[in-house]
Amino acid sequence: MIKRKLPENSNNVNNDFCDFLMELAEYEKNVSRNIYKFNAYRKAASTLASHPVRIKSGQEAKKLNGIGDKIASKLDEFIETGQLEKVKKIREDNTNSIINTLTRVSGIGPAKAKELIADGIETIEDLRKHTEKLNHHQIIGLKYLEDFETKIPREEIEQIEVVMRSKISELDSQFEIIICGSYRRGKQESGDIDVLISHPSYTSHDTKSDNKLLENVVNVLKSCQLIVETISLGSVKFMGACRIAKRSRRLDIRLTPYDQYFCAVLYFTGSDLFNKEMRAHALNNGFTLNEYTLRKIGSTGVPGEPLLVTCEEDIFDYIDYPYKKPEERNI
DNA sequence: ATGTGAG
DNA sequence: ACTCACATA
Helix, strand or coil, X not given: CCCCCCCCCCCCCCHHHHHHHHHHHHHHXXXXXXXXXXXXXXXXXXXXXXXXXXXXXXXXXXXXXCCCHHHHHHHHHHHHHXXXXXXXXXXXXXXXXXXXXXXXXXXXCHHHHHHHHHCCCCCHHHHHHCHHHCCHHHHHHHHCHHHHHCCEEHHHHHHHHHHHHHHHHHHCCCCEEEECHHHXXXXXXXXXXXXXXXXXXXXXXXXXXXXCHHHHHXXXXXXXXXXXXXXXXXXXXXXXXXXXXXXXXXXXEEECCHHHHHHHHHHHHCCHHHHHHHHHXXXXXXXXXXXCCEEEECCCCCEEEECCCCXXXXXXHHCCCCCCCHHHCCC
């Protein structure tokens, strides 16, 4: 699943307000490391995004959820002058731009970036000279920086899928295998490859952790040279890289319990926005839906036992939501 | 245990 | 929003 920095919403009359609020939010998270301010700005942006009429003053906006004195006066400044002094400062702030550079590397977040800056490291070239300051994940992220920033053509994922299916089936024909994310939604390009696997011998009732299913799959894909790097490998999630043509690609493989397979397929197919909408619809109809289960909410407000789900359509049926093919979930 | 990061 | 994996402590 591709992750977006700004929740884009095409017809939003308060778009410009949301943009500067999100810019402030990112700054508070990455530079000030203040998660409360980050959340406050995001909340304000999201209420404005779903507000149907354009805000004409801070005063007017203050009635809305998540907007108080401080944000109201920022809205006023923006309405009067067409910009925000604070945003101007942020754009000129060197630290901010260095953090944005360093966090391009997978595994480097704002905390690590600040630590590197304190050590005098400010560019990707600096990083290449000081790999001793990086952990395994970050070293892989740096090594494949350009590859990982390059979109993957659909045809290449199709090729990878063929190899993966044949090798995994060869290992054990009972494996369920599906590539989710934007690929399943029919996109011509994807940011990474998100594979879901499942096996009848592994269910949610099983006592966890000591199963070797995922490890075995990863080993098979390593020995046929499809997997070329491992970033991390636990009992249910692999993160790494695979290669079939010129470039290496980010590959995630998740092992999901057999009885939760379709909820996981739905969830990891996305889009994020589609999931959000569908979960909201579920809630309206008295259900709670997550990555694992669909449950009916009882009169006491407590979710009941997971409902039996034998395909994606079942989930739509239960909550009375018109079925959408994966290609129709690109919202 | 806690923090960081990814998705 | 929430979970998983990993690196520290």
